[in-house]
Amino acid sequence: MKDFTKKNIKSLKPSATLAINEKSKELISKGKKVYKFGFGQSPFPVPNSVISALKNNADKKDYMPIQGSLSLRQSVAEYINKRTSNNFSSEDIIISPGSKELMFLLHLGFDGEILLPAPSWVSYEPHAIIGQNKFHWIETSVENNWFPTSNQLEQKAKELKNKNIILILNSPNNPAGSSCKNFEEIANIAKKNNFIILSDEIYTELTFNRKYNSISKYYPEGTIISSGLSKWCGAGGWRLGFFAVPKNLGQILKMLKILASESFTAVSSPIQAAAIEAFKGDHTEYLNSTTGILDAVGNYVYENLKSNKVLIQKPEGGFYLMPEFLNSKFKTSKEMCDNILDKSGVALLPGSDFGFKPNKMLARLSYTDFDGKTFLQNIESGKKPDHEKIKKFAPNIVEGTKRLIEWSKTL
Ligand SMILES: Cc1ncc(COP(=O)(O)O)c(C=O)c1O
Numbered sequence: 001m002k003d004f005t006k007k008n009i010k011s012l013k014p015s016a017t018l019a020i021n022e023k024s025k026e027l028i029s030k031g032k033k034v035y036k037f038g039f040g041q042s043p044f045p046v047p048n049s050v051i052s053a054l055k056n057n058a059d060k061k062d063y064m065p066i067q068g069s070l071s072l073r074q075s076v077a078e079y080i081n082k083r084t085s086n087n088f089s090s091e092d093i094i095i096s097p098g099s100k101e102l103m104f105l106l107h108l109g110f111d112g113e114i115l116l117p118a119p120s121w122v123s124y125e126p127h128a129i130i131g132q133n134k135f136h137w138i139e140t141s142v143e144n145n146w147f148p149t150s151n152q153l154e155q156k157a158k159e160l161k162n163k164n165i166i167l168i169l170n171s172p173n174n175p176a177g178s179s180c181k182n183f184e185e186i187a188n189i190a191k192k193n194n195f196i197i198l199s200d201e202i203y204t205e206l207t208f209n210r211k212y213n214s215i216s217k218y219y220p221e222g223t224i225i226s227s228g229l230s231k232w233c234g235a236g237g238w239r240l241g242f243f244a245v246p247k248n249l250g251q252i253l254k255m256l257k258i259l260a261s262e263s264f265t266a267v268s269s270p271i272q273a274a275a276i277e278a279f280k281g282d283h284t285e286y287l288n289s290t291t292g293i294l295d296a297v298g299n300y301v302y303e304n305l306k307s308n309k310v311l312i313q314k315p316e317g318g319f320y321l322m323p324e325f326l327n328s329k330f331k332t333s334k335e336m337c338d339n340i341l342d343k344s345g346v347a348l349l350p351g352s353d354f355g356f357k358p359n360k361m362l363a364r365l366s367y368t369d370f371d372g373k374t375f376l377q378n379i380e381s382g383k384k385p386d387h388e389k390i391k392k393f394a395p396n397i398v399e400g401t402k403r404l405i406e407w408s409k410t411l
Contacts, residue, residue: 008129008130008132009129009130011129012126012129012130020038020039020337020341020347020348020349021038021039023338023341023347024036024038024341024347027341027345032345033345034341034345034346034347035344035345035346035347035369035396035399035400035403036347036366036369036396037346037347037348037365037366037367037369037400038347038348038349038364038366039347039366039368040174040319040320040364040366040368041236041368042230042231042232042233042234042235042236042290042319042368042372043234043368043369043370043371043372043375044234044290044293044372044373044376045234045372045373045376046233046234046235046238047233047234047278047281047283047286049277049281050233050235050274050275050277050278050281051274052277053273053274053276053277053278054270054271054273054274056273057269057270057273057274058270060269060270060272060273061269062269063265063266063269064266064267064269064272065266066257066260066261066265066266067093067094067095067257067260068093068094068095068242068266068267068272069095069269069272069273069276070090071276072095072272072273072275072276072279073090073091073093073094073095074090075275075276075279075280076093076095076242076244076275076279077089077090077092077093077244078279078280079279079280080225080227080244083204083205083212083214084212084214084216084217084225085217086216086220086225086244086246087220088244088246092244092245092246092247092253093242093243093244093245094242094243094245094253094256094257094260095240095241095242095266095267095272095275096240096241096242096243096260096264096267097239097240097241097264097267097268098228098230098236098239098240098241099200099202099226099227099228099230099241099242099243100123100241101241101263101264102226102241102242102243102256102260103123103124103127103198103200103226104123104127104130104131105256105259105260105263106127106131106166106198106224106243106252106256107127107128107130107131107133108130108131108259109131109252109255109256109258109259110131110133110164110166110252110255111133111164112133112163112164112165112166113133113134113135113136113160113163113164113165113166114128114133114134114135114136114165114166114167114168115135115136115138115148115153115156115165115166115167115168115195116128116135116136116137116138116168116355117137117138117140117146117147117148117168117169117355118137118138118139118140118354118355118356119140119146119173119175119176119322119351119354119355119356119362119364120168120170120173120354120355121170121173121174121175121200121354122349122353122354124168125355136156136160137355138152138153138156139355139356139357140152142311142313144181144182145176145178145179145180145181145313146173146176146178146313146322147169147171147173147178147180147181147182147186148167148186149182150182150185150186150188150189153167153186153189153190154189157189157192157193157195164196165193165194165195165196166195166196166197166198167186167190167195167196167197167198168197168198168200169186169197169198169199169200169215170199170200170201170202170203171183171199171201171203171204171213171215172203172204172206172207172316172317172318173203173318173320174203174318174320174364175320175322175349175351175354175364176313176320176321176322177298177313177315177316177317177318177319177320177321177322178313178315178316179207179213179316179317180213180215183213183214183215183217183218184218186215187215187218187219187223188218188219190219190222191219191222194222195222196222196223196224196249196252197215197216197219197222197223197224198223198224198226199214199215199216199223199224199225199226200226200227201214201225201226201227202226202227202228202230202231202241203231203232203317203318203319204227204317205227205231205232205287206231206232206287206290206291206294206317206318206319207291207316207317208291208294208295208298208315208316208317209316210287210288210291220246221246221247221248222246222248222249223246224243224244224245224246224249224252225243225244226241226242226243227241227242228240228241228242229241229275229278231318231319232287232290233278233283234290234372235278238271238274238275239267239268239271240267240271240272240275243256285381285382288381288382289376289379289381289382290372290376291317292379292382292383292384292385293372293375293376293379293384293385294315294318294319294367295315295384296384296385296386296389296390297367297370297385297390297394297397298315298319298321298367299314299315300387300390300394300397300398300401301321301365301367301397301401302314302315302321304401304402304405305321305323305401305404305405305408306323307405307408308326309325309326309327309408309409309411310323310324310325310326310408311323311324311326312324319366319367319368320364320365320366320367321364321365321367322351322362322363322364322365323362323363323365324351324360324361324362325361325363325408325411326361326411327361327411329411330361331358331359332350332352332358332359333350333351333352333356333358333359333360333361333362333363334350334352334358336350336361336363337349337350337363340363340404340407343407343410344400344403344404344406344407345400345403346400346403346404346407348363348364348365349363349364350362350363350364351363351364365404367394367397369394369396369397369400370393370394370395370396370397371393374393375389375393375394378392378393
């Protein structure tokens with residue numbers, strides 16, 4: 001049998017999210033109720049003004065400039081400058097079908113090595129493998145809020161002297177829902193060692209204290225900011241993301257433009273037009289309400305699930321928690337998550353998919369299994385929902401949490 005697949009691609013396995021979805025579907029087809037705590041998607045509708053902008057631009061049909069339309073890039077530059085006190089101009093912005101695509105292209109074109117904090121989002125490692133860039137996991141701990149310490153980074157800088165390095169950071173992060181507290185010291189080490197930082201800010205707008213914090217504040221010349229519409233605007237399926245690239249890294253922007261022109265060409269024109277409204281419009285009320293709900297629901301799960309057998313950190317943003325189930329019953333977190341799904345009907349993703357050693361009993365829990373549209377319609381503006389509201393409008397979260405608590409008592 002001929003081999004059609006390149007060696008580096010062959011080493012990749014189907015994503016964990018797909019595997020858990022397959023298993024969940026199988027259980028559902030057998031009539032079992034599954035609590036979908038494995039899948040990370042915004043439960044909220046896209047803001048009305050953004051939907052209207054899309055409707056009004058449905059007739060747009062021309063190919064757009066590779067980097068994205070000028071007015072969209074201007075509005076993205078203004079949006080990000082306002083939040084980070086950077087000074088990006090429209091030329092520094094590139095628009096893509098989801099930020100994932102630009103990250104992928106970055107790995108494809110970049111010649112160097114990648115530093116990944118464990119835990120990290122599931123796609124960073126496969127991107128590095130496809131791009132044939134060596135990657136290095138830095139195992140973080142709860143003591144540092146699941147972000148690398150300055151000592152760990154100093155050590156890596158010594159080991160990898162004179163190499164081109166990209167350090168990927170994501171705060172608040174997927175999978176722990178925690179925010180980085182040591183941006184300044186990380187930035188200082190990055191600056192001293194000429195690391196490039198890829199700051200994945202896809203969840204930053206969903207920070208519960210509503211303060212947008214970016215490492216670019218401390219290292220603007222070396223930080224690429226990545227974000228988009230998928231999480232804060234509830235528009236994952238629209239596929240619109242961007243990179244803001246500092247002038248110093250113009251070579252990288254040039255490389256991304258070439259790769260974009262030879263792959264996706266440009267993002268869909270109606271979506272780009274609607275995105276202008278997303279980035280320009282004032283969505284404060286929408287965001288206060290959506291983050292208020294996520295904050296209340298996340299804290300409900302956190303307060304109820306934490307015990308002497310389940311360690312968790314209070315969520316600070318996004319829509320994930322990363323519980324650790326203390327036990328010696330299971331050999332791997334995957335085995336444990338299979339058991340949780342079988343016994344309690346709650347789907348979680350194993351910590352091993354986020355860069356942890358398989359024997360660490362961590363899992364990612366996404367608390368988005370509720371109807372965000374109905375929930376939004378039933379809260380008073382600016383008021384955080386109480387437990388009664390959570391019970392009424394997020395019943396799967398309440399029941400799934402109860403089942404997880406019961407399961408954890410069997411450990
Ligand atoms: C940490 C993180 N970064 C990036 C992405 C990709 O987002 P996009 O929809 O912009 O490609 C996701 C989506 O799940 C994510 O969780």
